[in-house]
Amino acid sequence: MSTSQPQRLARRTLFLASGTGLLGAALTACGDDAGPAENGEPADLDAALEEGGELTYWTWTPSGQAQVDAFMAAHPNVTVELVNAGTGTDQYTALQNAVAAGSGAPDVAQIEYYALQQFALSEALVDLTQYGFADFEADYTASTWSAVNLNGGVYGLPQDSGPLVMAYNQAVFDEFGIAVPATWEEYITAAEALHTADADRYLTNDAGDAGYAQPLIWQADGRPYEVDGENVTIDLQDEGTRRWADAWNRMLEPGLLAPIPTWSDDWWQALSNGTIASLITGAWIPGILQGSVPDGAGHWRIAPVPSYDGSPATSENGGSAQSVLQQSKNPALAAAFLRWLNHSEDSVGVFLDSGGFPATTADLESEEFLGAAPEYFGGQQINQVLVEAAGNVEPGFQYLPFQVYANSIFPDTVGTAYVDRSDLNTGLQAWQEQLVTYGNSQGFKVN
Amino acid sequence: MTTVLTEPAVGVDRARAARGRRPRPPRDWRGWQFAGPFAVVFVLVFIAPLAYALWLSLFQTRMIGGTVFVGFDNYATALGDAQFWDGFSRVFVFLLVQVPIMLLLALVAALAIDSARLYASGLFRLVIFLPYAVPAVVAVLMWGFIYGDNFGLAADLNDLFGTDVIRPFAPEWILGSIGNIVTWEFVGYNMLIFYSALKTVPYELYEAAEIDGASGFQVLKAVKLPAVRGAVVIATIFSIIGSFQLFNEPNVIAPLAANVITSDYTPNMYAYNLSFAGQQYNYAATIAIIMGLITAVIAYAVQLRGTRREDR
Structure with missing residues (x-):
């Protein structure tokens, strides 16, 4: 086979060109994308629903698929593909990568309140004010609305909330003669009494978990983070944070906290067999206990979280919003889906049936919701306790604009104190030091 | 490219011949046509990612302030990073x-199976190799249940003996516990490498050894061990690379052994958490390159030493 010289030359240039072209494409794929226009308006939403289209929705909410099916039945022109891209941090990893790569993000995604600011700040989310979502403020609890209302924009609609409450095993409390503690002082005394009476039992578990420590700090009136645009202040030794750490030390150091990680296999077993007698947890716990701890039926009860000074102050533990991504090709349709998802009775009804705890005030105040008395909780009207807690969430707690990373290095610092059963304040200081370094290296002005 | 495109004049040709030089043959690209497909894949799959990692390691991306070129700053940071x-x-x-x-x-x-003194050596070979066929993540989860000191096998043993000595997830034991899992996973794989090396020993050598009156131990020392020396070098290099890349086992165990395994437990975990949790892709690329270089140097040193011994 013989080819003439010009042809060979052409072939070689083509080879080189295609090589560099691919590399170039790979590189530009990591650059910025223009993003959709910022000038939508409320009327666009209904038009978009009418016109139809396709959406991708990332969530790990158990009722997600049922909600999507109900939506598509009501709006046959729209196809929504639900993807479970992992729970919590796993999904944020995927989402961060898609945002950094400039493509591959869904139209709508579930994001927990603590991580919302990080995504809003990296301009990954659409400000929904343009579609009139600011008018929905009155329909949500104050604490969930303030979680989505960031830097003057609305970056999502609340799906649920998780005011901090206490769940306890009445059977174990009765057996050991423990009264339901109303203050942390009483709680610590009860922890001591139970573990002394039976060395295999613990009043509660905590193996060290950032997602748990922060609601506890919040409830103790700690406000360790202050975020004002690029200016960030971190003080993990403020009065409230120390109040929590000092109280917790009194249970951690003598070994009164079961070192069982929450959500682990051991944890489920310990809840079933009464090894762990109470949980300080979010208002979403009833559905989880009913679904995954069948042996506890009839034993568990709900009470307000213990207080430091007798006031019913509480905080938010978990809870998510759904947000529209900047990468969405059809942000109006995505926003319309979101409006239906978290702001319509049809959808919230499906969510409630699955045992979720809503963020919408109308549902929280409905007679039916408040009157429910599940057998699992011995006929206790648990929602009355939970809704009351939702009204007692203390305002003013901010998360860091790099909270996902902050939580990921919690084990390296505060976690060490848990393992050694040593002073949590030392761990908190180490955590703060690393957070300040990281924040400054990311271009924030920290402390 | 300097190829002659026109037919040279006869006179010039003759002059060249007189000087004892022959005309340069036209460059032949047929070799490239065979090697081309390979070269394309090689460049895309091996060279491009390496080049991209190198490129990334020279920049710094911040949440506020965007991407800036920082030269070797990341390397300086990494070398001083505790x-x-x-x-x-x-x-x-x-x-x-x-x-x-x-x-x-x-x-x-491998020696036991090769000794021909074992009943059902094929079965043993298979059983020892089997853990290698179990995906690492599944294997680690399985061991996690065994190690669990609240409700796992470890807890049951502690109950049985009335102690709390067996705590595989305790900070002082965790590295050993991981080592145990890795050993369980890879003994079979390495055994197979050694076994195949033993299989290449010609039968005549054994026969000669027998005629010389060599004992079983002498056969082992003079015939079998020299035969597997090369395989040992290879297995060692694989194991060095595997150790430096330790990731799956600690990463899967981390949620089970709360807070004992930190986000920087191994260099690979550190790089992973830097890039995926901390969005520090540039610094993570730097760590990966430094680790790659160290691994290459150590593996190369082992290979040099191993082959020198073989020559002796």
Whole structure:
């Protein structure tokens, strides 16, 4: 086979060109994308629903698929593909990568309140004010609305909330003669009494978990983070944070906290067999206990979280919003889906049936919701306790604009104190030091 | 490219011949046509990612302020980064302890199966190799249930003996617990490497040894061990690379052993968490390149030493 010289030359240039072209494409794929226009308006939403289209929705909410099916039945022109891209941090990893790569993000995604600011700040989310979502403020609890209302924009609609409450095993409390503690002082005394009476039992578990420590700090009136645009202040030794750490030390150091990680296999077993007698947890716990701890039926009860000074102050533990991504090709349709998802009775009804705890005030105040008395909780009207807690969430707690990373290095610092059963304040200081370094290296002005 | 496109004049040709030089033959591209497909894949799959990692490691991306060129700043940071060196020394200790144990066990298993004194040696070979076929993540989860000191097998043993000595997830034991899993996973694989090396020993050698009156131990020393020397070098290099890349086992165990395994437990975990949790892709690329270089140097040194011995 013989080819003439010009042809060979052409072939070689083509080879080189295609090589560099691919590399170039790979590189530009990591650059910025223009993003959709910022000038939508409320009327666009209904038009978009009418016109139809396709959406991708990332969530790990158990009722997600049922909600999507109900939506598509009501709006046959729209196809929504639900993807479970992992729970919590796993999904944020995927989402961060898609945002950094400039493509591959869904139209709508579930994001927990603590991580919302990080995504809003990296301009990954659409400000929904343009579609009139600011008018929905009155329909949500104050604490969930303030979680989505960031830097003057609305970056999502609340799906649920998780005011901090206490769940306890009445059977174990009765057996050991423990009264339901109303203050942390009483709680610590009860922890001591139970573990002394039976060395295999613990009043509660905590193996060290950032997602748990922060609601506890919040409830103790700690406000360790202050975020004002690029200016960030971190003080993990403020009065409230120390109040929590000092109280917790009194249970951690003598070994009164079961070192069982929450959500682990051991944890489920310990809840079933009464090894762990109470949980300080979010208002979403009833559905989880009913679904995954069948042996506890009839034993568990709900009470307000213990207080430091007798006031019913509480905080938010978990809870998510759904947000529209900047990468969405059809942000109006995505926003319309979101409006239906978290702001319509049809959808919230499906969510409630699955045992979720809503963020919408109308549902929280409905007679039916408040009157429910599940057998699992011995006929206790648990929602009355939970809704009351939702009204007692203390305002003013901010998360860091790099909270996902902050939580990921919690084990390296505060976690060490848990393992050694040593002073949590030392761990908190180490955590703060690393957070300040990281924040400054990311271009924030920290402390 | 300097190829002659026109036919040279006869006179010029003759003059060249007179000077004793022949005309340069036209460059032949047929070789490239065979090698081309390979070259394309090689460049895309091996060279491009490496080049991209190198490129990334020269920049710094911030949440506020965007991307800036920083030259070798990331390398300077990494070389003075205590977290990185902590992880590095951890895998180095792991390498020094776990690899010899694993390779010795594998060698003993290979010699036992090769000795022809075992009943059902095929079955043993299969059973020892089987853990290698179990995906690492599944294997680690399985061991996690065994190690669990609240409700796992470890807890049951503690109950049985009335102690609390067996705590595989305790900070002082965790590295050993991981080493145990890795050994369990890879003994079979290394055994197979050694076994195949033993299989290449010609039968005549054994026959000659027998005629010379060599004892079983002498056969082992003079025939079998020299035969597997090359395989040991290869297995050692694989194991060094594997140790430095330790990731799956600690990463899967981390949620089970709360807070015992930090985000910088091994260099690979550190790089992973930097890039995926901390969005520090540039610094993570730097860590990966430094680790790659160190691994290459150590593996090369082992290979040099191993082959020199072989020559003696």
